[in-house]
Amino acid sequence: GGRPFSIETGKVAKQANGSVMVQYGETVVLVTAVTSDKKREGLDFIPLTVNYLEMTYAAGRIPGGFFKREGRPSDRETLISRFIDRPLRPLFPKGFQNEIQIIATVLSADQDNDPSILGMIGASSALSLSDIPFEGPIAGTKVGRIDGEFILNPTHEELELSDIDLFVAGSENAIIMVEGSAKEVKEEEILEAILFGHQSLKPVIELQKQMKSSLGIAPKEFELQKPEAFLYEKVNAIAQEKLQGTFHITDKGKRREQLEETLQLTFQELAVGDEPSQKMVKGAFEEIYRKLVRKFIIEKKKRIDGRSLSEIRPISCEVGILPRTHGSALFTRGETQVLAVVTFGTSEDEQKIHSLTGETYKSFMLHYNFPPFCTGEVSPLRSPGRREIGHGALAEKAILPVLPSPEQFPYTIRIVSEVLESNGSSSMATVCGSTLSLMDAGVPIKAPVAGIAMGLILEDGETAVLSDILGDEDHFGDMDFKVAGTAEGVTAIQMDIKVRGLSKEIMRKVLDQAKEGRFHILNRM
CATH class of the missing domain: 3.30.230.70 (GHMP Kinase, N-terminal domain)
Structure with a gap:
């Protein structure tokens, strides 16, 4: 949008694993990334938390209300925290179990440049410039359209006139997340807007790559949770046939019952009683089920509830x-x-x-x-x-x-x-x-x-x-x-x-x- 853009690191919040100050126009956002040294055993998801905070002083205001200080997050802050979280989550190594917390704090806000985009770029930069294993960098942008012309990062005034308001996030070669609204716009034009947004991310991603290589930070060694190959094979031998049998059960409740029975049978056959072992077996069990479901859909061109690929439920x-x-x-x-x-x-x-x-x-x-x-x-x-x-x-x-x-x-x-x-x-x-x-x-x-x-x-x-x-x-x-x-x-x-x-x-x-x-x-x- 022709406004100056910068990412700065090494000056503030130096005790975090990674921290950056991102500035676009007169909007400034501080983003920090911190991971704990301790593992949380037995998790089947990435323990990532993202908090996006808009401080009222950023716009030269004092909070309303009786207490005169920022309270619980607004819906907008919650939605932007989700925006930032969603494209980052798939980029951590599978089995990573150390908690990660990202905090994006809006320190200064002009009325033109949306701080949420800086929050996302800052989160990717803070992770890329830290020792946390992260398969980034990524970037995000907003796309608008006025009179058939696409606009990058439209201002509030421009958005009033725009018939598209899209948020696009991606890596150098891939689109990872899209969210937005439009005023009854054709599919082909939405696709064009997404690709236009993705194209514009490359310079910001390149900047993050250059910063990373010039600082030369290597990721720390973390132990990843993975089911051992022999355990995977044992679970597969016990459960595979029974899991394939669930594909003919169209009722969700009955299918769940059958899956739970098969899991309990697997625990008995392998004689696992303690919780950590059960979690390892359950992890292998779910991975086998996932692969079988995917294979069934690809090969049979049918779904687990009996529908064809494009069929809609009653x-x-x-x-x-x-x-x-x-x-x-x-x-x-x-x-x-x-x-x-x-x-x-x-x-x-x-x-x-x-x-x-x-x-x-x-x-x-x-x-x-x-x-x-x-x-x-x-x-x-x-x-x-x-x-x-x-x-x-x-x-x-x-x-x-x-x-x-x-x-x-x-x-x-x-x-x-x-x-x-x-x-x-x-x-x-x-x-x-x-x-x-x-x-x-x-x-x-x-x-x-x-x-x-x-x-x-x-x-x-x-x-x-x-x-x-x-x-x-x-x-x-x-x-x-x-x-x-x-x-x-x-x-x-x-x-x-x-x-x-x-x-x-x-x-x-x-x-x-x-x-x-x-x-x-x-x-x-």
Whole structure:
């Protein structure tokens, strides 16, 4: 964007494993990366925490409220923490079990340059310039479009005029994450915007590489958790046949029971009683199941619930099911079910948001709740977590472009999505349920919006693109790609890729298949 950009290291926060100050225009973000020396045994995920903090002094303000200091993270801070976390997570070595904490603190903010992008670039730089094993660097950028022209890192004013607002993150050769919204834009144009964003990351990645080689920092030796080969072979001999037998069970609950029985049988056969050994066996067991599922899908061109690759689960829609609410709808797709409820309010009910750019008011809110019973589990009820805030924000972005203008419809609208059953893609079911509940409430929306979650399996050069994925397919697949939109075009998109590098052709195939799926769902609605 023609504004000066710099990354500085070695001056502040020197006790962290890695720390950088990133500056773009007059926006400055300090990012630190620290890892603990102790391993957390038996984890099946990377123990990474990302905290993005916007200090009000960065914009020359004093916090509102009684206590006059920054409190719990705002939704914006939570969403940006998730943005930064998602492209970094696949780049740590498998089996790394030392806790990593990344803190991005906004120290100075002008009104033009978005600090969230600096947070992501800073996180990658801090990790690359530390002794933490990290297969980066990566970078992130925002893409807008005004009058058909793509713009990099648009200012707040430019975003008002833009029909695309995309956040793209990637490495030198691969796109890793995309998130954003659009005003009913065609798939082909969204793909162009993604590729345009990715192209622009190369100079920032090159800068990080140069800094790393000039400082000559070698990664520390860390012990990685891996199941021993002989254990893997033993588990495979006991469990393989029984695991393949679960592919004919279409019911999620029954399939889980069968898997649990097979796991317990494996524990007995191998005579493992203590917890660390059980965790090692479970790790090998899950890896074998993952490989078998992927092989089955690639070879048979069929899914574990019996569907073909592009088939969508049975859909049912009901509206007006709650007598005293302003609008309600029950949307069910396979074993995923959402109750969406609309409430109207006056301008006094608008949400007041304090941010670095000043006070703003929000007249449309979408809140997503994911209670434990929706997956048949027991867990304490807490305030909404990062995932719930993230899913709610994605569905909100998807619906916003079709809402009437304040002149046409001068009410505050709140939608609450209660996930009553979940087996994959509850955020996209939220989009469908929300559309139906708005129509039930009599809101003159421009067009109905539907959403679909796509998956991908890349194995030995073979590709399978899956429409309307299950929870297990999300877990074992290489991509989670959510697309929402109307019959005219895309209104929201979110993509996370677990494999290195996804060709333009595959992305086009996924977007085209998602479009077919979206049209099918819109017809059912």
